[in-house]
Amino acid sequence: MIKRLLRATARFLLFLWAVGSFTFVLARLVPGDPVLAALGPRPRAGDIRRLRRELGLDRPLPLQYGRFAARLAVLDLGESLIDRRPVGGLLLRRLPPTLLLAGAALAITLPFSLLLGGLSAWGRSRLWRILEAAFAVFGLAVPVFVLGLVLILAFSLGLGLLPVSGSGGAEFLVLPAVTLSAPLSAMLVRMVRVTLRLEAGRPYVLLARAKGLTPGQVLRRHVLKNALPPIVTVAGLQAGALLGGAIVVENVFSWPGIGTLLVTAVRQRDFPVIQGAVLLMAAAYYLANRLVDLGCERLDPRINRGRSG
C-alpha cells in the first residue's frame, strides 16, 4: 500500500514537472515576447530592460530554466506582472469558487441524468424517450455560453427569479451550475439509457421477473446495482472535464474562479498567472482522474489491482 502511494506520488510530481517545463518551453519558443506583451504598445526601452532583469529573462536559457524549476519545487509560482501579487495566493483565493461550481454541477448532473435516462429506458411513455433523445443532442450541441446567456435571458431578465451574474448566496450558484452541467448531463443521460437497456436484457432480469418481482423491484434490487459502476465511472472521468467547461461558464457569469482569473490573465498577457492557472488546472484534472480510477477499483472488485497502481 505504502509503495503504491509512493509510486503514485512520484508519478504525480513527474507530471507536474512536465507541465511546468512545457509551459516554460512554450513561453520561450513561441514567437511573441511576454515582456513586450505585458508592457503594451510602444513600451520604453528602459522599462523593457528593467522588467527583463526582474524576471531573469536576460540570463542564459539553462540558468532561467534552473531557476524556474527550483522555484517550482517549492511551489513558488512567481508574481503577477500586472499587480505584483504572488501567483500562489491568487490561485488559492480563486480555487474554492471553481471547486464549488464544479461540485454543484456534478451534484445536479448525477440525479438528473439517472432520472431522465431511467425514465427513457424503463418508462412506459414515449414522451420520455423523445425528451431524452432531444436532450442528448441539444445538450451537446448548444455551447455552454449560449445556454448560459439563454438562461440569463429567461430566468434573470425575463422572470426576474435569479441574479444575472456575480457571486454571493446560493441563488448566484444556480444558473452557472445548471449551465455547466448541461453537456455532461447530455452525455450521461445517453449512457444511463444504454446501460439500463443493456442490463434489462440480461438473463438475471428474466429470472427475477419469473420469480414474481415487479419491474420496479427488479430495477431497484438488481439492475441498478449492476448498471451503476460504469455510469459512475463515466461521470467521474468527465467530472474533470468540468474544469475545462468552467473556463467559459465562469466568464459568462462573472464567477470569481480560476477560469475568470485565467481569461483575465490571458487578456492582460500576464504570463506568470497563466502559467500558475494552467499548472493548477492540469494538476486538479490529473488528481480527479486518479481518484476516479481508485474509486472504480473499490466499486468493482473485478478490476485488477496490480495493473493500475
Next chain:
Amino acid sequence: MGAADRRRLRRGVLVLAGLAAALLAGAVAGGADLEPCLRQRLQRPSALHPLGTDDLGRDLLPALAFATLASAAVALAAVALAAGVGAGAGFAAGWRGGRLGAAIMAAADFTLAFPGILLALVLLALLGPGASHLVAALALGGWAGYARLARGEVRRIREQDFILAARGFGASAGHIAREHVVPLLLPLLLTQAASGTAAVILAESSLSFLGLGLDPRLPTLGGMIDAGRGHLFDRPLLVLLPGACLALLVAGFLQLAEGLPGAARGPRAGERGDGEGGWTPSFPASPR
C-alpha cells in the same frame, strides 16, 4: 449500415446543407457587405436588413453567413491537421512500437491531461489571434485522440489472421499497411473526425467568445455572441441567432458522426435493439 444509421446520416447532411443554403441565399439576396457602419448600429429587422444590424452596424445576415462558414472552415482545417498528424503518429506508434511508439503515446497522454480548451487557450494567449494560429492551437489539443484510436486499431488489426496470411504469401510490410490496415482504419478515423469537428467547432466558438479566435475585426459566431451580451435585454436576437447557427452546425456534425459506419461499434449497437451491430439483447426486456 442499417436504416437508423442512414437516417442519422441523412439528417446530419440535411441540417448542414439547409443551414448553408439559408445563410448563403440570404446573404446573396441581401447583397449587403460586412463593412461596419456605426450610423446604423442595432437596427431592428427591416426590408433592407432582414435580420437587423449588430452593434457595429453590420448587416446581421451576411455576418452570420460569413461567421458560420468561417467556423466550419476553421474547424475542418483543424480537424484535418489534427487527424493527419494524430493518425500518422498513432500509426507509427502502433506499427513500429518500441521507444518511438512509447514516446509518441506519452506525448499523447500528456496532451490529454489538459482539460477542454486549456491547451488551445494557452497557445493562443502566446501567439495572438489569427486563422493559422487558431487552427494550430485547436489541432494541438486534438491530435492525441486520433493517435490513440489509430494506435489501438493498428495493433488490433496487425494481430489478425488475414494479416498473418498476407505475410505468409510474401506481402511486404508496406503492402500490408497500404492494402489491409489503412482501409480498415479510414472509416473509423472519418467517424471520429466528424464528431471531432463538432467538438472543435464548440472549442473554436468558445475561444472566439473569449476574444481569442480569428482577427477580432471579422465576424465570428463566438465573437458575435460576446458582443451581443451587452444587448441581451433589448436585442436578444444578437445572441440567439448566432447561438442557433452554432447549435445547428454542431448538431449537424454530431448526427453525421452517429450515422457514419464506425459509430455502430460503440455501446449504441445494443441500444436500439433493431438487430444490427452484433450485440443485441436476445429476449425482450421486462418492462415493455
